[in-house]
Amino acid sequence: MKKEEARRIKVAHFSDLHFSIGNLLEAGGCFHHAVSVAISEGVDVAIISGDLTDHKQDAHSAALHKLMQEIRRLADHCPVLILQGTFLHDYPGMLAIYRFAGGKYPVETVDKIGQVALMGTQWRFAAPGDSLDGVRLLVSCVPTVNKSDLVSSVGVEHVAQAMGDVLAGLMQGVFAPQNLAARAAGVPTITVGHGTVSGSLTEHGVPMAGKDHEFSLGGLYAAQSTATMLGHIHRHQSWEREIERFTQRVAYPGSIGRFHYGEEGKKGFLIWSIGPRSCDFEFHETPARVMVDFLFDGKPDMDWLEQQSASCVGSFVRVRYSVDAELAATVDKQAIEQVLAEAAEVRIEPKLLVSQRQRCSGISTLPTLAEKVEKWCESTENEAASVVGRVQQLATRDAKSIAANLIKEIINEAQRVSRERRDDDGHALDRFEGPELGIAGGAGLAQ
Numbered sequence: 001m002k003k004e005e006a007r008r009i010k011v012a013h014f015s016d017l018h019f020s021i022g023n024l025l026e027a028g029g030c031f032h033h034a035v036s037v038a039i040s041e042g043v044d045v046a047i048i049s050g051d052l053t054d055h056k057q058d059a060h061s062a063a064l065h066k067l068m069q070e071i072r073r074l075a076d077h078c079p080v081l082i083l084q085g086t087f088l089h090d091y092p093g094m095l096a097i098y099r100f101a102g103g104k105y106p107v108e109t110v111d112k113i114g115q116v117a118l119m120g121t122q123w124r125f126a127a128p129g130d131s132l133d134g135v136r137l138l139v140s141c142v143p144t145v146n147k148s149d150l151v152s153s154v155g156v157e158h159v160a161q162a163m164g165d166v167l168a169g170l171m172q173g174v175f176a177p178q179n180l181a182a183r184a185a186g187v188p189t190i191t192v193g194h195g196t197v198s199g200s201l202t203e204h205g206v207p208m209a210g211k212d213h214e215f216s217l218g219g220l221y222a223a224q225s226t227a228t229m230l231g232h233i234h235r236h237q238s239w240e241r242e243i244e245r246f247t248q249r250v251a252y253p254g255s256i257g258r259f260h261y262g263e264e265g266k267k268g269f270l271i272w273s274i275g276p277r278s279c280d281f282e283f284h285e286t287p288a289r290v291m292v293d294f295l296f297d298g299k300p301d302m303d304w305l306e307q308q309s310a311s312c313v314g315s316f317v318r319v320r321y322s323v324d325a326e327l328a329a330t331v332d333k334q335a336i337e338q339v340l341a342e343a344a345e346v347r348i349e350p351k352l353l354v355s356q357r358q359r360c361s362g363i364s365t366l367p368t369l370a371e372k373v374e375k376w377c378e379s380t381e382n383e384a385a386s387v388v389g390r391v392q393q394l395a396t397r398d399a400k401s402i403a404a405n406l407i408k409e410i411i412n413e414a415q416r417v418s419r420e421r422r423d424d425d426g427h428a429l430d431r432f433e434g435p436e437l438g439i440a441g442g443a444g445l446a447q
């Protein structure tokens, strides 16, 4: 047990920083806070599991400058390991520049599958079967894998499945033997990956079902590392398994800040404590912005919005509503902004419902209303015989006489049906009269 305690290592795990000019305040503030906490907690190592930037950044971008400053602060405190995230975010080749952040300790970047060992305070790439002498920590890395490499070998239709199989095979076949050796030698082990675990939940609460994802929990556990640190999904979540006093944990810290409306849950990062046979982590919340979503089915209810305004001070508020296109102009967007004037941002997103119209060519050239209605009936599959008559009634008679006429029609129809049944069945349906239809007083209206 003493040996286990002696070999424990404290690791800060950050992910999905998404630095960009648009995200600068959020990413900058949250990551600065996280780095400060990690330093004051005295972590031995820092790992960033991908998506450091939101997209390709110019070398002189203020966002990249701020990110490099924070990596430098980390590297002045401990060794740093950075994993390739989604290519759209960590643009191919961008990772290499983080090594030049400077600092007392090395910053290593990994964009290929493989293992990295921490010797003292230096990172070394490790091959299967390498000696574990002097190794403080063994990290198996599964960065974003280029799917196009797989397409050529297995064909497009098998790529999704093949990806999972290839990675699971890799973890079990290549990483596991070295991790088991490390466990026997008392060396803590980590797997770092960027991708989706089947069955995980997105930040919007959507379960990622199916098998076309990079990772399965079983595949990750099969790597036999103690801690599995993941990036890609922006919602914090974790899993654990204990077999024969060997505890494995898998966790996403989630994104460092809140970058989109509708993202649920707290934002933060993890500080792990990892031994050769067990691990644990603590979630540390970052001061991510508060984003509020209001959704109206129809025009926004201004009185209700006014009641909410006090709780929206300093928040990012999105107001969404769906109205008929004809009514769009009647929604006063300025009034919404005024009601929520103390919010940090108000985003108004109308959804216009466009009514479906069917063309009825030639209708405008017909001389009389009756003919127009008849044409309309044809193209909308209505019964012209009854509709045209009704339209003529509308034009020539008053409401009371139209109603009386209708009631008379209904009674006549009911009596006709009743007579027919009597003829058919040979006996009377004695209660099938006017009053049964709820129009007892109707006769009084008849002319």
Ligand SMILES: [Mn+2]
Residues within 6 Å of the ligand: 016, 051, 089, 232, 233, 234
């Ligand atoms: Mn991401």
